[in-house]
Amino acid sequence: MVDMEKANSEALNRLLSAQPTLVDMGLAKEVIPGFKERMLTHAGPPIEWTDMSGPLRGAVIAGILFEGWEKTPREAERLAASGEITYEPNHHHHSVGPMAGVITPSMPVFVVENKAFGNKSYTNMNEGLGKVMRMGAYSEEVIKRLHWMKDVMYPTMQAGIRRAVTAGEPIDLKNIIAQALHMGDELHNRNKAATSLFVRVLAPYMIEAAPVAKDVADVVRFLDRSDIYFVNLAMAAAKASLLPAHDVKGSSMVTIMSRNGTEFGIKVSGLGDEWFTAPAAIPKVLLFPGFTEDDVNPDIGDSAIMETLGVGGFALAAAPAIVQFIGGSPQDSVNYTLEMYEITVGENNVYTIPYLNFRGTPTGIDMLKVAETGITPILDTGVACKRAGVGQVGAGIVRMPIKAFEKAAERFVEMYAD
Incomplete structure (x- = not known):
């Protein structure tokens, strides 16, 4: 006979013992387990193109345009429906993404490690609010922003994160979440304090290590305009904590x-x-x-x-x-x-x-x-x-x-x- 109270206590203790830590960034196809070239991962349980809602379809179209697989939204929609793209849930790859949650092969992702158990989780970068890919938008400004995030933001933040790890001070996401709760965040729709804490920790390392020094200012300005930015990292911290x-x-x-x-x-x-x-x-x-x-x-x-x-x-x-x-x-x-x-x-x-x-x-x-x-x-x-x-x-x-x-x-x- 299974002791459910004991089992739930064990599951809860594993969750409470987690130590989610930001340790790196990389391209999805290079760091996420099982990611393939013609694959898009998405939020939620499994679903195929025919059953996708408008915002998820829009994010898929944006992902195809970002990857350069097609040049126009109409062409991207045809490809999306052709059967040539594999769709799988983020959760099947230890990953998470807000709203539509679409992650593409060459999209930069954060790597979070649960230091208590050694497992890892992954998430994409947050685009800010409004007309964004995760909300189903795919206009030229959306794709342009995604390329800026890959070409400028990604190498700048990756260098800072790696410098923090090398210095023996990887970013403790659990600590940031705990502090932010005392500063008025709830870590889903409000991440104003958490984003600010994250910038305070990461900025010095980006200044020290960024491959292009002037890019640091642009990245910090973007983060300053994006109060919701930390939500992706909070989600990866949650995923890493819950896996064990x-x-x-x-x-x-x-x-x-x-x-x-x-x-x-x-x-x-x-x-x-x-x-x-x-x-x-x-x-x-x-x-x-x-x-x-x-x-x-x-x-x-x-x-x-x-x-x-x-x-x-x-x-x-x-x-x-x-x-x-x-x-x-x-x-x-x-x-x-x-x-x-x-x-x-x-x-x-x-x-x-x-x-x-x-x-x-x-x-x-x-x-x-x-x-x-x-x-x-x-x-x-x-x-x-x-x-x-x-x-x-x-x-x-x-x-x-x-x-x-x-x-x-x-x-x-x-x-x-x-």
């Missing part, structure tokens, strides 16, 4: 939550590599001017890995100012966090919330508690337009569909019932 918590026999703890704009999916520690899915939810949206609810695409992105870690929507009480971006009130933020304690295995030992007397964030979603109570995980999220090519239309709050958790609960009972 998977495959604990008898554990009902969720180790992946993700959405591809069509479906929402989860994986559970004690249920192997099986995805449990349901239709993606529609967020409650605070819209940008000029857009309506009819423009809103169903929920999308690997960024739900932040709530799986125990921050993001689960730490909204730490970020009262977030309501200016996602709607609601500061008290709503507190109430959301308090509710999440009802469906988690435990509390975090490092990530704490000042407003709650430094109580640890609710950590380790228990799939069975979700199914039993009907309380579903809360996320605060960016929102993409359902039409490919448009980009972001707002931000809001969204509940994860309970059907995926109910399916996992049924499978859990089948597997572990006496």
Whole structure:
């Protein structure tokens, strides 16, 4: 008979013991396990072109144009539908990406190592807000920015990261997340403090090591304009932290939550590599001017890995100012966090919330508690337009569909019932 309480304690302890550290950058095809030349990875559970939502299709088109496989959006769309491109989830390659999450073979990615267990995770660079690839935009300005990030930002940041590692001071992402929670971030939609802390740590090393000295100023200016920049690194830190918590026999703890704009999916520690899915939810949206609810695409992105870690929507009480971006009130933020304690295995030992007397964030979603109570995980999220090519239309709050958790609960009972 499996001791579920013991199994969940083991999975949670592995998560809490993680030491996610930024150790390098590289091109996706050279550093991500199993990445191939004609492959694009994406957010969420597996999906093919015919079922992709507008923003994911738009990001695929942008990826093809960035790689130079085609020259026009129409040609890129034909290639995307031709069967010549392999589409696989980021999570199948220890990777994550926000919103559409598309990673292409020659795209620069961060390499994060969990020093406690030796496993690695990967994520792409953040483009900022608005009309960006991850939101499904593919205009000339989007592709031009992606090339600047590869040609200028990547070598500058890579040199700084490597200098930090050589100096014996690799960037401790867990420490940055913990500090940022005390400075008003929740590490999903608000990363203002975390991005600032990251720049403070990395800038001296970039100044010392950048191959082109004048590029450092341009990179720092870009980071200064991109308050959300750290979210990709936070996601990679979460992925690296959660990987060792998977495959604990008898554990009902969720180790992946993700959405591809069509479906929402989860994986559970004690249920192997099986995805449990349901239709993606529609967020409650605070819209940008000029857009309506009819423009809103169903929920999308690997960024739900932040709530799986125990921050993001689960730490909204730490970020009262977030309501200016996602709607609601500061008290709503507190109430959301308090509710999440009802469906988690435990509390975090490092990530704490000042407003709650430094109580640890609710950590380790228990799939069975979700199914039993009907309380579903809360996320605060960016929102993409359902039409490919448009980009972001707002931000809001969204509940994860309970059907995926109910399916996992049924499978859990089948597997572990006496």
